[in-house]
Amino acid sequence: MDFLQTGLANLIEPGFNALIFSLFGMGLVFSGLVVIGLYIIFLPKLLNLFQKRSRKKTEPATPATPDTKHEILLAIATALHLQSNFPDENERLTWKSHGDLESPWLVSKRMHALAQRKSQSSPWRQG
Amino acid sequence: MDFLQTGLANLIEPGFNALIFSLFGMGLVFSGLVVIGLYIIFLPKLLNLFQKRSRKKTEPATPATPDTKHEILLAIATALHLQSNFPDENERLTWKSHGDLESPWLVSKRMHALAQRKSQSSPWRQG
Amino acid sequence: MDFLQTGLANLIEPGFNALIFSLFGMGLVFSGLVVIGLYIIFLPKLLNLFQKRSRKKTEPATPATPDTKHEILLAIATALHLQSNFPDENERLTWKSHGDLESPWLVSKRMHALAQRKSQSSPWRQG
Amino acid sequence: MEYNNFLHNSGLYHLEWTNMVMIMVGVLFIYLAVTKDYEPLLLVPIGFGMVVGNIPPIPGMPLSVYAEGSVFSYIYMGVMKGIYPPLIFLGIGAMTDFSTLLSNPKLTLLGAAAQIGVFLTFLGALFLGFAKTDAAAISIIGGADGPTAIFLSSMLAPDLLGPIAIAAYSYMALVPVIQPPVMYLLTTKAERRIRMKAPRQVSKREKIIFPIVAFLICALLAPGSMTLLGMLFFGNLLKESMVTERLANTARNGLIDTVTILLGFSVGASTQAQTFLTPQSLLIFGLGAAAFVIATMGGILFAKCMNLFLKDKINPLLGAAGVSAVPDSARVVHMVGLKSDPTNFLLMHAMAPNVAGVIGSAIAAGVLWSALGNF
């Protein structure tokens, strides 16, 4: 590239209209993110639907007690073994799935509350 | 590969008898692991032999005291230095070799004992 | 390389005097490290010069209080956020630059003192 | 006499003032990173790389990133072949929490709107006379994602990779300087004080399914975004699946750090004054700045448009976070928000358009690559 010729003519050349091209491009970007947005909106409803159904099917879901006992013994044995042999592979111990205790939103709410209390009692505000 | 012709004829072609080949193969696998097994059986005996000999040679092995003192001072100095400069290279501090305190078998035995005590006093068993 | 011909003649061939070459080489190594040494000697003086000047310019450098408050709130918010989302990127929290508290020389001095006290009271020395 | 070569071979002999300028710029980058904390993880490697890359190499000796067989050229290969950017996206994915996006899906649109910066810059670059492929590579600076910019440049305009990468990272570092004026210009104080309502809780299951479905949507629409988004969402799946925590951990620590070191250093080292200091580079920096400003404007104005139709108003500052530059622009939104109302915490909410902007830019890059690439 040695010399650049500026001009609006560059935007429309035979077989390539840059304006329409850009519009199409923006359209694709928007459609991608709109579909993602729609998916996000409808997913929880879908999941709830499934959950209701599966709940009906598996009503007497109290796990068998002797099984649990074996499970615990197994877990202890495996934990001891894995800890001595594979000290860094602890996530393989995950026999049950984890809860969702530390959502950022819980943190967010707590922070909000804290900040408001703080700002009310702040000497700068009161004075 | 477009069409597969099945048949026992595939197993024996001129210059290649797959059955004998497989037997030889299994033989090699076995011989490898058998030799390893034999080595494992005889190694401790060999090591004991060596240890007895070397023990005789190095009887008055109490280390010279002033040397030890220097060693300790050196160790402290090096430790301080290395910790400040090379915080992650701690294994280089290993002046003496480590013991073998945490064998998995110790764990295994402890676990066994625990489990038997537990299962004897278990209400499911007693009831 | 099959057979090596030894001899002082190898050191001087037409267009390449190995002795002079080596002298030049040593010269370059020395000049590199001498310049580094000189730089190290003069840098602190230069830095002091700059510091004095900039101190004069920024005399009333007590930071604005309301700004600080926002800064703190921001820091808390960011910390909480980053900790929950980027648990390992903590150095990005560095809002202010760090002090230079743990110089190896402090350690060195402390060690020296310790050692001398220790060696004076040492039974080997006293006895 | 070969020791004559010592002098001829010394770098001093070949050092030009343009090299000195570039070395000073490199030092400036490091200075800004250390004292202002502007994107230090990128500016320090790039800055030192610029210093190294502007030592005049001995002609013929394999030293610079452009010399065949040099060590630096092997490191630079990861840039030229586009390998480093997806690996960085893998690590970013393993760091990113999409729950902000999941709990407030309408904010995704802000990440789309900010891509207007990309396409207007594309038109601008064409207007200035750049070839189509070069214009596309330059325009992606407006996406405000370093890896995306490097990836697209390496595919469409490898000759301009140096200036495009430096421009992208410089402006990302300067987001706290560039964005606030635009934000104040386009919003009223009342708008900046709009509070976002606390979003709903997102279940673990939604978080696990999201990367898979989002990937399918984007990749089926724009397969050219498959490489970058595949890695981004793969990293996120490793994080959210809970059963591959150790892989996610490596992806967001050792792996991304190693790649960041190599990418930053070699991109910096590719800025030899002799090839870098050209009129094109100047134009690229100008277009890049424009792209950032337009993208910020696009996001903010689109948010204000949305407010015309929405009951729960969006704080238009959030639109500025749509340019991504994760997480800097989200942090800037937060800070500007705090200036108007010290108890209005926008950081969490700003993360939603922020990550949507990453996806949006990657789609834009995929579209530009697939339409203009020379296959």
Added chain:
Amino acid sequence: MEYNNFLHNSGLYHLEWTNMVMIMVGVLFIYLAVTKDYEPLLLVPIGFGMVVGNIPPIPGMPLSVYAEGSVFSYIYMGVMKGIYPPLIFLGIGAMTDFSTLLSNPKLTLLGAAAQIGVFLTFLGALFLGFAKTDAAAISIIGGADGPTAIFLSSMLAPDLLGPIAIAAYSYMALVPVIQPPVMYLLTTKAERRIRMKAPRQVSKREKIIFPIVAFLICALLAPGSMTLLGMLFFGNLLKESMVTERLANTARNGLIDTVTILLGFSVGASTQAQTFLTPQSLLIFGLGAAAFVIATMGGILFAKCMNLFLKDKINPLLGAAGVSAVPDSARVVHMVGLKSDPTNFLLMHAMAPNVAGVIGSAIAAGVLWSALGNF
């Protein structure tokens, strides 16, 4: 008009139902990994890779693992050249404690016996009409070691690498489903309740010498196993020598994780429906299942044979651990053992045939490679 290309270039346009099937299989892999905890470190990367690999790429565009110059092809190179498997073995070596084997050497034989699965499957594959090299690569699925299977396939039958790797990892994940029925079928309750006596203490010195000697034995017998076993025992030496703890630590964390991510993802991405869904693949899956069952049977029956001659009886369940699939089959042995006697802890003992099985499979692979390779 190039914007026409947008539609033509979209992945949706080219998506075939076979691709959708493969995407569903990928999602199923992830589902099994997340909910059933089946080998998640492998199934999640492979599963997501399958999703990515079945997005129809734009023809000519460097996207898929098979397209020259694509990023994924560079990542896949580590699979095709056989580089990843030895690196994974290095990490596994740095994790593995051979003291179980050292304290009960006769259990090594169970690891040898299970390799009957390899050689009978080899005969079976020949019978079905596969070429010798293909048959050998398929048969090693019976070794139940993913890296070994990938290594041998890349050397002998690169075209079948995809189905062989997927079959090997699928069945390794399904070990808790496949093995128990075979175990119950071939053992009586009394046999399953046999207690192993607590083995002797192993000295540090034995542990340090072992990897060196074991390597020499295997490599001198079957030099073809040198690459895999060299790395396995090298990793183990790093662990046991006590003076290279930091190297062992990196080998079993950052290094193996990185390689696992890249290997799993790219193997998954190599399963494009167009090349993957063939009658051969189906046959390979069938043969693979047979191989696992035969190997399990071989181990158990050999243990029962040994009991005819031994005073201290071996619990025949341990034979099933000879197929390796470390550490899953050892865990399955332990669980089945617990079902018959809740205080009989077989896990430790099962690790011995388990690691012996890894060595046995690597020797078998070396033998097949050196005898059938095209040098």
Added chain:
Amino acid sequence: MEYNNFLHNSGLYHLEWTNMVMIMVGVLFIYLAVTKDYEPLLLVPIGFGMVVGNIPPIPGMPLSVYAEGSVFSYIYMGVMKGIYPPLIFLGIGAMTDFSTLLSNPKLTLLGAAAQIGVFLTFLGALFLGFAKTDAAAISIIGGADGPTAIFLSSMLAPDLLGPIAIAAYSYMALVPVIQPPVMYLLTTKAERRIRMKAPRQVSKREKIIFPIVAFLICALLAPGSMTLLGMLFFGNLLKESMVTERLANTARNGLIDTVTILLGFSVGASTQAQTFLTPQSLLIFGLGAAAFVIATMGGILFAKCMNLFLKDKINPLLGAAGVSAVPDSARVVHMVGLKSDPTNFLLMHAMAPNVAGVIGSAIAAGVLWSALGNF
């Protein structure tokens, strides 16, 4: 019949006594590392590599580091192309604290003086009939820095890389054996008891600026040192800048460990008896030993010369630390110092010539490379 090949293919069949010698040497390396703690991070990988590299490979089969397409050859590529050494220097830079040097700049001269070992060995190697490039590569053993030696060999004398690397690392490991006699020979007890005064405090700012300026000085004088010193000082900047701690951390842990494993192993595996056991190798080992002794003498005698002019005398033992072999020779200086005066702690002071020696050797390597390289 191909199963005939089993015997022909076994390594035992091809094993020569020279291979057995090399295997024994490898085992000796591991033994010394484990029991004497001599540079274990290098001797264990190199030692095991020697064991692996001396298993006779099946002719034609891609097994050894020299066989095209073998896995080990891909790993060895990082050695042959000179890629590993700069990466190791990156990690070393991120570990090194230059504050000892900054607080006592006159000690830098000792690091320069020790390079006499390099240039005298160069003359010696020429005298013995080695070609210029080979002589240069051999002479750098006197620099007592493994990575520098490997880098220069890979550039100037790839055929001699094996023996040069092994010699360099062996003698580095043997520094505690080689240096003390020379030190006792050249110093009086009074000299060894000289106390260094506690040096001044170094500010953070000096530490940050140092790597940049020191790099510029060295690279402008000897651009050939740019690759090694660029990485060394880059790593140090990552460490000292305080804002890139996570990058420094990865550089000095995961990254350097991985490279150390691969470099050590493949250098070891390159020592096949057939190519390694030559008269040249013997000469190289002889020259290497001489180089270490001369370098030690050079440092000590130069320190004694300096004392003729200085008011604050330097402990001449510090001169021995100028050969680098970081941090072993500094540790040796410390130990010998303690023997003469149990309260004289020289370790900190010895680090200054120690790191200066690294810089000095890299400059020497750069000079030799740029003057003798075949461009």
